[in-house]
Ligand code: CDP
């Protein structure tokens with residue numbers, strides 16, 4: 001223990017680097033911290049900065065996270081370490097949910113998306129003294145965008161928002177679990193400026209910075225001074241924090257496993273039956289798989305509890321984004337005596353969250369990923385092979401306590417041949433509509449010339465511009481339109497859903513669309529109980545609307561309100577009470593934003609269509625018309641068994657005129673329209689099933705005529721339908 005310091009856990013490896021980190025941050029505009037997962041970067045560094053005075057004079061320290069679960073759980077942990085209530089000195093802000101006290105919160109964990117949105121109001125990030133961009137190796141879309149902006153703001157460029165230039169006191173810390181460091185350093189190194197003028201500026205800045213650093217070093221003796229030098233080194237500093245890791249032995253299957261969820265459970269049970277100590281961590285791709293695995297593990301736990309001879313009891317625990325907060329915290333509690341934790345997690349446990357006590361990792365070697373095809377404009381979620389880099393990270397989770405084992409549920413030859421080396425940055429496999437919209441709102445007009453850490457495909461950028469034009473967000477000159485563009489950028493919604501909300505004002509159903517957009521944005525509204533699939537289906541059927549999933553969600557929210565927002569009622573109907581509350585908050589926030597931007601009158605309630613749901617469906621069609629699909633009668637087989645989705649084929653409306661694309665879509669079986677055959681639908685998201693189908697989720701039935709009425713510029717001019 002080091003008695004001089006009050007905050008933090010001094011047993012973590014990063015604590016040994018405390019003085020060095022503070023010195024570098026003081027003297028460099030950008031500091032890159034590389035360190036093994038679990039070394040304390042996320043939880044400790046903000047506390048070092050806090051104690052060194054970086055959160056004085058009303059400033060705040062921001063720590064960005066690609067995942068909301070990480071932001072909320074880590075904020076809770078740090079609040080506990082600092083002995084304060086969550087939401088006071090330490091708080092968090094994620095989309096539609098926060099725990100903050102204005103003027104009091106000093107360390108703020110937030111998703112990178114939320115910080116980007118804050119930049120719209122405050123491009124110079126004036127409330128922050130330090131921005132820690134955490135988990136940079138994940139290369140999420142928002143992280144890459146944030147890094148691009150911080151660089152712009154931090155130095156050269158053609159923009160008017162030179163944040164770090166106009167805020168020379170602002171410090172950026174980038175923290176990464178892997179060796180992306182060189183790439184990041186080069187990217188941020190303004191010494192590599194290309195023009196002579198830029199080089200002169202950079203050289204002058206570096207000379208001044210060196211002088212300042214020398215002065216600072218003599219005056220402060222290497223610890224941070226509360227008032228940072230205003231002209232720090234522009235060349236980023238890199239510091240590597242050694243973690244504590246033990247060797248991990250990797251094992252492969254001898255034969256391929258047809259069902260990796262079952263194989264994972266069997267492997268966990270086999271390990272358990274060896275009766276050696278240590279917790280087990282299973283990596284699966286999503287909530288459904290995790291729940292299935294937990295169900296199976298619970299059966300085994302019951303069976304094994306009845307048989308003698310094992311010293312430990314199995315304790316299965318899930319960990320994924322949609323889990324209620326209390327359950328998320330449960331995985332971090334130390335394993336009770338006599339038990340063995342088996343945590344089934346998504347790749348959130350890969351680097352964002354560290355679980356102590358894990359000795360065995362079971363890795364399905366797959367991950368749920370966004371992927372995007374700019375030719376079709378289809379963005380979907382896909383279960384894809386993991387990268388070798390990620391697999392190495394996952395294996396590393398087994399070596400935290402002592403030498404561990406990692407069981408990869410594939411054959412060694414397949415692992416070597418079929419897994420990509422690294423994960424493609426999300427920027428290069430995403431629909432960029434939302435990102436381009438935000439850049440435009442930040443005043444970056446030429447998005448094609450923006451400097452990226454990994455440039456997105458030009459087709460994807462062009463496609464995004466086309467879609468924004470179709471949504472009337474940008475005009476012929478690719479400039480943001482005053483009425484729609486700026487408003488849409490300010491709404492924390494997917495652009496299509498945001499456009500539907502804006503359209504609902506003139507269609508007289510804003511009251512309904514506010515709730516609907518909020519409900520569609522908060523995830524995991526349904527809380528399926530273990531093994532109660534039928535009961536869940538019956539509960540869903542009570543709210544099901546012929547119009548589709550949007551109106552069904554509206555019905556759910558109305559019924560919950562009519563029942564006094566009761567938690568017991570929600571539970572009886574297999575609804576996630578927290579999600580419903582979050583939707584309520586999201587609704588209020590969206591309404592407030594519309595009012596603030598003069599898009600709704602201050603003093604009147606938003607217009608409502610009461611029981612008539614047609615305006616709501618029209619509003620959805622007006623926003624989501626790019627996601628319109630028509631039923632393909634030529635594929636229909638009326639003799640097929642009822643609900644057989646193979647014959648219920650839909651085609652994207654944008655392509656049917658020319659039949660340029662053979663893509664087939666169908667309605668996902670979670671949709672209330674799954675068994676019906678609406679002639680035309682709009683959807684909110686698409687997921688790709690393992691047999692290649694594009695499955696639409698958040699589906700609403702619409703009239704084809706509405707599309708022509710609401711988007712004549714798209715559905716009349718054949719030139720716009722070309723790929
Ligand atoms: O960011 P990095 O991976 O370097 O480490 P960290 O997230 O700061 O974690 C440091 C330690 O805090 C680990 O031992 C975690 O297990 C622990 N921790 C925890 O017990 N509960 C949390 N909610 C978060 C972290």
Ligand code: MG
Pocket residue numbers: 038041042043134135351352
């Ligand atoms: Mg971390």
